[in-house]
Amino acid sequence: MHNEKTTIFIDGSSGTAGLRIYDRLAQREDIDLLTLPPELHHDIKAQRELINRADIAFLCLPDAAAITAADLVENPDTVVLDTSTAHRTAPGWTYGFPELSPEREAAIRTAKRIAVPGCHASGFIVLVYPLVEAGILPPDALLTCYSLTGYSGGGKKMIAEYEAERTNKALNAPRPYGLALHHKHLPEMAAVTGLDTAPNFVPVVADYYAGMETMIPLDVTALGVSAPQVASALAEYYDGQPMVKVHPLCEGTDGGFLAANKLAGKDTLEIYCLANPDGTRMQLISLFDNLGKGSSGAAVQCMNLMLGLE
16 A cells, blocks of 8 residues: 555544544645545445545544444455444454554554544553553452543534633533443443453543543552552553653652643653552553544554554
8 A cells, every 4th residue: 555645535524533634644645535525424425435445444423423334335455444432342343552462563454444442441451451461450350440631532512612702610620421430431441451340430521622641540459469560560561662651660740740631732652650658559540642642643553554654
């Protein structure tokens, strides 16, 4: 594909993820972009024609629409990258998080169907997957997770609410949501990490545009390990990964604070391993941009791997 221009179709280019992917790819000379004009957004014939003309199709659609669009693919050479929740645990789809293992990266390079990870799920999985692999966390571990996100993660409607003239004072404060504890990222959080049970997970949206901070408390004494062992396991697992940085134990915060928007506008992810003075309890934190490594950045990263690019 990379010897000539790659034809890319972005289906759903008016949403937050689609717009970000479009903006990234529109600047590249190695790509020929296809999009549906607004008047044809619900034209199945036009959608089918473009998706089968593309070398790579990005689906930036609601779940049901993504399933319908994926079923339109008849060209055996068309690669589909789905940014929705629809296919993240579906048979035949590769989960698009290459840093989790060399085998997963290799699978992404040759896959025809890739599910781009969810933003909150990425923050959880990047911390938990290596610890399960190392035997530090047993598969039956019951974890708690909190994740703070900028309002861009809520899509166009939420962005408009936050950026309009404020009449709703509730928007001025952080707002936990998903309080019925059945958030749509839970299935992939369990399935990809190998946990028997999804975490007790509460996301929080706050009054800033972009950036995500996912937090998991650990009782390391109950796990029979030490805080340095946990920090070392994470550092060794991601050693050499250009997109993931692991800070040394109890280092890296800004004077004891950690702003959730610190990596806004970037595609990298940083891991913080924090412990209390006697090392019996830890707070693991992953910090990244919900629109970068948590969304469009992850999608473009998978595309670049498939094209044999950096």
